[in-house]
Amino acid sequence: MDNLVRKIEIPLAKRVIEKAGLYIVPENRIKELASVAADAYRDYPLHNWFLGGKYDEYVSEKIMEISLRTMSDDGVIYADSKELNGFAVWLPMGFDGTKVLPFLTNGGLKFILHSGFSIIRRLITYETYAMNLKKEFTGNVDWYLYNLSVKKSAQGKGIAGKLLRPMLEFCDKENIVTYLETNKEINVSLYEHFGFKLSKKELIPKSPVMHYAMVRKPNTENIN
Secondary structure (H helix, E strand, O other): HHHHHHHEEOOOOOHHHHHHOEOOOOOHHHHHHHHHHHOOOOOOOHHHHHHOOOOOOHHHHHHHHHHHHHEEEEOOOEEOOOOOOEEEEEOOOOOOOOHHHHHHHHHHHHHHHHHHHHHHHHHHHHHHHHHHHHHHOOOOOOOEEEEEEEHHOOOOOOOOHHHHHHHHHHHHHHHEEEEEEEEEEHHHHHHHHOOOEEEEEEEEOOOOOOOEEEEEOOOOOOOO
16 A cells, blocks of 8 residues: 555545544554454454354354454544444545455454365455455545445434445545445445446355445535
8 A cells, every 4th residue: 555645545534534523443443343343243244254154253253353354454443433333434545455475464364274265265265355345446546445344232212324425424524435345235235326436246256155346436526
């Protein structure tokens, strides 16, 4: 990732998030976020496929913890409040996938030894596919919604919108495309409500999991 992007875009985005009254999550609370994500992703098709077809809360949580620790310096991680009912992770322009060395040093090596190489093959298959698709649609000139998780007990209370709106408004002002993917059809309409358009729907290679790639062009009509 371009160091200039990291130095300029990330601080700008964080100021927007803080101004909106949201909570920038410090690194020492990432494990708590992983727990929120594991709860939100229970029986999620992609995670079930990673885990060989059966949900495993411990492994799902470790996947999220390692991913979040790996990306903590390269993106914006924030929650609805200090209670961590839900959180979002955005990665700025230029992101093209998780780097191997940070993944290993943030717990990936221990994870491989615990869970075996089959899950790593699935993770690599997915990330390669997903990042190639992102590049196809945005040229990696986008803010990428890597994760949006709301724990089940807090769903249906408007937290997703609370998390999404400030960053989408920021991207509108900056005239930047936003991108995301989901693996549940029910989520497509949620994101369409916020201006995302479905760009591609297909099975992830070597899997039974459907992939929905969504792009949102900046809305500059109401920007002063």
